[in-house]
Amino acid sequence: MEWLRYTGTMLTMILGSFLVAFGFNRLLIPFELLSGGVSGISMMIGYITGGNIGWLYFVLNFPILVWGLFTLGKRFILWSIISVITATAWLQFIPVKQVVGDPLLGAIFGGVIVGLGSGLALRKGGSSGGFDIIASIVTRKRDLPVGMIIFLLNGIVILVLGWLIQDWDSAMYSMISIFAAGKVVDIIHIRYVKVTAFIITKETDKLKKKLLERPRGVTVIRTRGAYSGDEKDMLMTVTTRYELAELRKTILSLDPSAFVSIVETVGVLGQFRQPVG
Secondary structure, three states: OHHHHHHHHHHHHHHHHHHHHHHHHHHHHHHOOOOOHHHHHHHHHHHHHOOOHHHHHHHHHHHHHHHHHHHOOHHHHHHHHHHHHHHHHHHHHOOOOOOOOOHHHHHHHHHHHHHHHHHHHHHOOOOOOOHHHHHHHHHHHOOOOHHHHHHHHHHHHHHHHHHHHOOHHHHHHHHHHHHHHHHHHHHHOOOOOEEEEEEEEOOHHHHHHHHOOOOOOOEEEEEEOOOOOOEEEEEEEEEEHHHHHHHHHHHHHHOOOOEEEEEEEOOOOOOOOOOOO
């Protein structure tokens, strides 16, 4: 069934990148609005120079993807690369043509659609590139919502660009757009909640070694089955829903027969990012 999961993820990345490109070319770019971050910088350079915004988006994303490769892992960045490439392609095929006559509507619905596309990519273990990757790196070290980090990072860029071009109407419309995108990302990407995974396994050493590569602690508890009487280890780890897809993949690859219970965690006291056992 691995190929079904892979195909589903691929289709989601393609859909997400289509939504991002549609939001750009049909709702933001016709009004010369910015989406913030790397895409916003690409748009600004394109507006000033007449350059191809899609290719600028790809080129500016490259160094961030390389950074993410060493910080977030190959799987995340592989899907992010696919998302960026397909978004670049969609930006070439979708004509730049406004579908609404009001820049406020363009800002709001452009933000919602771009946020939906970015959120789908994040939920499936990738990203649409740019500040999504930077926000994902930050959330590995700070307990903050991805969408709001994106909004803050993008907001700084919008304010700087607004000051440079002295077009505060466009800057404020753009702020509305990235705020809407950030809120949608936090909804689609699964709200930033923590979960506790209880993993009963016979492959303790393999799983423990792999799980400790993450910035999360693991506690080992010896257990005995009530019916079978078999003794096994239970690994308990607190993680985030953002990291849950990767955790599932790790468990299935190392011990397909493991019994796993995942419960939502109301709160955590102590060292969330340090080994606890």
